[in-house]
Amino acid sequence: MTGRGPGRGPRRLLCSRPVSSDPVTVALRLYVSDGGPHAGVARSNLERLLERVGVRFDVETVDISEDPATAEREGVLVTPTLERLRPPPRLRVAGDLTDLEMALDGLGLRIWALTANSGSDDQEPA
Amino acid sequence: MNAVSGDDRDRTTTGIDGFDFVAGGGLPSGRITLVAGAAGTGKTVFGLQFAVEGGRCGEPTVYVGLEESPEDLRRAASSLGWDLDALERDGMLAFVDAAHRGERQPVVTGAYDLDGLLTRVRAAVDRIGARRVVVDAVTTLLSYLPDERRVRWELFRLRSELTRDDLTTVVTAERDRDERLIARHGVEAFVLDSVIVLRNVREGPQRQRTIAIEKFRAANHQQGEFPYSIRADAGIVVVPLSSMVLEQQTPTTKVSTGVEGLDAMCEGGLFESSTTLVAGETGTGKTLTACHFISATPEGERAVLFGFEESRTQVLRDAEGWGMPLRRHEEEGRLELHCEYPEVRGLEDHLLRIRGVVERVRPARVAIDSLSALQRVGSPRAFREFGLGVTSLLKEFGATVLLTAIPGRAAGPTRPASTGISSVTDALILLRYYEVPGQVRRSLTVLKMRGTAHDTAVRDFTVDGGGMRLGESLSVAPGGVSGGLGSSGAADVGTGPGPPE
Numbered sequence: 001m002t003g004r005g006p007g008r009g010p011r012r013l014l015c016s017r018p019v020s021s022d023p024v025t026v027a028l029r030l031y032v033s034d035g036g037p038h039a040g041v042a043r044s045n046l047e048r049l050l051e052r053v054g055v056r057f058d059v060e061t062v063d064i065s066e067d068p069a070t071a072e073r074e075g076v077l078v079t080p081t082l083e084r085l086r087p088p089p090r091l092r093v094a095g096d097l098t099d100l101e102m103a104l105d106g107l108g109l110r111i112w113a114l115t116a117n118s119g120s121d122d123q124e125p126a
Numbered sequence: 127m128n129a130v131s132g133d134d135r136d137r138t139t140t141g142i143d144g145f146d147f148v149a150g151g152g153l154p155s156g157r158i159t160l161v162a163g164a165a166g167t168g169k170t171v172f173g174l175q176f177a178v179e180g181g182r183c184g185e186p187t188v189y190v191g192l193e194e195s196p197e198d199l200r201r202a203a204s205s206l207g208w209d210l211d212a213l214e215r216d217g218m219l220a221f222v223d224a225a226h227r228g229e230r231q232p233v234v235t236g237a238y239d240l241d242g243l244l245t246r247v248r249a250a251v252d253r254i255g256a257r258r259v260v261v262d263a264v265t266t267l268l269s270y271l272p273d274e275r276r277v278r279w280e281l282f283r284l285r286s287e288l289t290r291d292d293l294t295t296v297v298t299a300e301r302d303r304d305e306r307l308i309a310r311h312g313v314e315a316f317v318l319d320s321v322i323v324l325r326n327v328r329e330g331p332q333r334q335r336t337i338a339i340e341k342f343r344a345a346n347h348q349q350g351e352f353p354y355s356i357r358a359d360a361g362i363v364v365v366p367l368s369s370m371v372l373e374q375q376t377p378t379t380k381v382s383t384g385v386e387g388l389d390a391m392c393e394g395g396l397f398e399s400s401t402t403l404v405a406g407e408t409g410t411g412k413t414l415t416a417c418h419f420i421s422a423t424p425e426g427e428r429a430v431l432f433g434f435e436e437s438r439t440q441v442l443r444d445a446e447g448w449g450m451p452l453r454r455h456e457e458e459g460r461l462e463l464h465c466e467y468p469e470v471r472g473l474e475d476h477l478l479r480i481r482g483v484v485e486r487v488r489p490a491r492v493a494i495d496s497l498s499a500l501q502r503v504g505s506p507r508a509f510r511e512f513g514l515g516v517t518s519l520l521k522e523f524g525a526t527v528l529l530t531a532i533p534g535r536a537a538g539p540t541r542p543a544s545t546g547i548s549s550v551t552d553a554l555i556l557l558r559y560y561e562v563p564g565q566v567r568r569s570l571t572v573l574k575m576r577g578t579a580h581d582t583a584v585r586d587f588t589v590d591g592g593g594m595r596l597g598e599s600l601s602v603a604p605g606g607v608s609g610g611l612g613s614s615g616a617a618d619v620g621t622g623p624g625p626p627e
Contacts (some may be wrong), residue, residue, distance in 0.1 A: 068245045076242040094238050095234045098236030
């Protein structure tokens with residue numbers, strides 16, 4: 001509750017991608033602990049994930065070490081955690097997103113996923 | 127503030143009646159205590175009670191609920207008479223709600239740690255200035271972690287977090303039936319400071335709850351398992367067993383048995399604050415002896431009779447027939463009669479109820495008629511613990527006690543080896559049937575009396591409108607038709623050697 005000014009919200013990253021005839025915007029929230037070893041990996045893996053999916057994204061990142069109140073309100077236990085906020089249902093995956101396929105399935109984003117060689121560089125799942 | 131001085135470090139009280147005494151003042155301050163038990167043993171009640179006690183003595187508590195939501199915990203506490211809302215309002219309690227909310231476990235996509243939880247605990251501790259923490263139940267965390275190495279690592283971090291500010295912490299852990307779960311996951315090693323184990327063992331038809339301090343960093347505590355109960359108005363209540371027995375001063379004052387002639391056999395009566403066991407078959411006069419004893423309570427002192435064989439009405443009617451003014455004593459507030467069926471509650475609850483009455487009334491004399499009736503409602507082990515518990519409890523309050531029991535010959539080879547009551551019984555009086563040509567008569571013998579050169583005669587007695595009338599000494603040992611004497615007799619209630627048949 002201390003040390004946070006009222007005006008500072010979570011950092012937002014708007015990543016829009018021109019995909020015709022699909023008005024869906026997927027809202028995601030990434031919880032990380034910036035002091036921890038997994039935060040950086042999770043952030044870069046999230047970038048890779050966004051490139052795999054052909055919809056508009058609204059992504060916010062919450063650093064729980066700065067904002068424990070949000071972690072408390074949302075019941076976050078493990079970090080990193082990536083949550084799909086919209087469209088419903090709300091779904092969560094735990095971990096630094098090294099396994100992108102698991103993340104896509106866990107968040108129910110598979111239906112919007114671009115095939116592996118249609119978009120970005122073909123990558124071996126780590 | 128609230129810490130009680132122990133042998134080597136301070137203690138933090140739990141507010142659990144009886145436990146703090148057994149533990150030498152409470153839990154070791156600034157350390158982590160593991161409270162382990164199977165489902166339903168009251169681990170969460172232990173945690174809540176610890177938090178409520180914190181509120182009572184101005185030590186704020188952070189409650190990390192990994193299994194139940196704060197709402198469920200508030201409701202559970204409320205059913206035990208604790209208002210957690212008020213504690214939260216007063217800044218004495220903060221929840222970290224870490225119960226799993228979704229129906230599914232989240233999909234794992236790579237490496238992670240429990241920073242989310244640790245950060246929230248740290249924030250809550252800082253926010254209310256906590257002195258106490260409850261983590262309930264730490265075993266839930268295991269499901270979030272992939273292997274033992276990670277479990278130990280995360281527990282190590284949690285431990286560092288908790289001990290950083292000298293917090294006194296209760297960590298609960300679920301144990302499986304074989305009690306191996308904790309050791310398997312290294313949780314025990316993590317909380318090496320202290321381990322308390324709650325057990326809820328079904329022995330026969332009754333549950334037996336016990337609490338044991340298995341490992342304590344501070345050495346000053348009592349060994350063994352202690353019965354406990356969970357009560358709607360008080361939470362966990364622990365019954366210290368042999369707590370006071372050894373500290374009793376040697377009694378010198380004698381009090382009357384109420385039976386004419388028996389006092390003379392005992393060199394003036396029973397020692398004050400002593401415990402006497404009256405053993406005999408059904409109908410030999412146990413209730414009669416108990417009523418004599420109760421009715422002889424001097425004016426200005428109070429007595430309590432716990433009856434488990436007959437109804438209150440029956441006892442009063444019997445006493446009237448023997449010319450004893452029990453009804454009047456009751457009306458004058460000198461006597462309380464508590465008669466109930468043994469089966470209405472478990473042994474530890476009987477013990478707690480007896481303690482409640484004794485605490486309130488502070489009687490000079492207590493009679494329990496009979497222990498054998500209570501034997502029906504518990505396992506041999508539970509009964510033994512009850513016997514020890516009740517005698518030490520009554521000694522603690524300085525009451526002179528008369529217990530009755532059936533020698534239990536009918537139990538045959540399956541009878542309990544010993545009820546263990548012998549070690550705390552100061553005197554033993556045996557009532558027997560014996561046969562003369564054409565007649566079955568009754569006799570009384572003082573078999574044992576500590577510190578007294580008692581009369582060892584076997585005395586015939588009769589019963590009339592004045593109660594028990596002791597008659598002549600029998601010169602020849604009576605042949606018992608239903609004697610209950612000898613190896614299958616008195617020894618059966620743990621009374622030591624009886625004369626040969």
